[in-house]
Amino acid sequence: MSHFVRSASLVNYAEIAHSVGLDPLSRLRAVGISYQALLDPDTKISATSVSRLLESSARASKTEDFGLRMAETRQLANLGPLAIALREEPTLRRAVEAMARYMRLHNEALATRIEEIDGLVMIRCDTLGRQLGPARQSTELVVGVMYRILQLFLGPAWRPRSICFAHAAPVSNATHLRVFSIAPMFNQEFDGIVCRSADLEVALPSYNPAVAQQAHQYLDTLLAQSSACMADKVRQVVLSMLPVGSCSVERVALQLGVDRRTVHHHLSATGESYSTILAAVRKELVERYAANKERSLSEVAELLGFASLSAFSRWFRHEYGCSVSRWRARPAP
Helix, strand or coil, X not given: XXXXXXXXXXXXXXXHHHHCCCXXXXXXXXXXXXXXXXXXXXXXXXXXXXXXHHHHHHHHHCCCCHHHHHHCCCCHHHXXXXXXXXXXXXXXXXXXXXXXXXXXXXXXXEEEEEEEECCEEEXXXXXXXXXXXXXXXHHHHXXXXXXXXXXXXXXXXXXXXXXXXXXXXXXXXXXXXXXXXXXXXXXXXXXEEEEEHHHHHCECCCCCHHHHHHHHHHHHHHHHHCXXXXXXXXXXXXXXXXXXXXXXXXXXXXXXXXXXXXXXXXXXXXXXXXXXXXXXXXXXXHHHHCCCCCCCHHHXXXXXXXXXXXXXXXXXXXXXXXXXXXXXXXXXX
């Protein structure tokens, strides 16, 4: 399934491309994105094309932190309608929850989830849909923008507990240190930000109950017009449950508040099934995790929800026609 994102995701692209010696227009043409996308922030463009654009630009310019450079100067207004959801909430916690709810209006390929335990909040950024190749740049752009949003509310002196990335560390993390003011943690189980629960209790001075009600009505209307289908909802839950080894169609249905038959009925109506979605998510994630040679195969198997390394190895050989070790040893594209 194709996912779309507002072309505001390309804010700063041309400037960063020029700064590293690239022609932004030729790069856009190469991935099928019109230059008009740089002029109208509300144009809907393919999320996969954006990911390809950022990855190819990073490779061509040998700029490992290309996506993060784009995130460095982002402003709240770049989020369009989503910015309303953040400004018109009583606390930062409510603003982050609203962002998770309405993220689809800005980026259909991104699911933002919030988990809390022992006084810490994990803000996870999960990518939906099949990514063709690595997604380091788009991932660092998303997490960088999320950090910028929190810092805009909490002030420049604020520091998160940790910044987490599932991919391997870059050769140099100088830009990461400049943007985040702390050294990120790489080879983690998720992409996102960990902060103290108390950080999110700060009151937002822009809160106005009457305006907030109007904003929610407006955004809920937009959300209803572009509501996610059952397949997308199942993908989101599978993404969150695979690493903890509790992913089954029954548990997914429970998370969605329906029974298994309802999930099956809605998926079959669109030619999908739980099994095909599970396989697609695993293929998306395995290429991200297994490409990182610092990650053990046992760890990859666990992150993909397999009960054992042997079960993962059998699945990989069936899907790719070779062992995972041989796949890892192939020349880089």
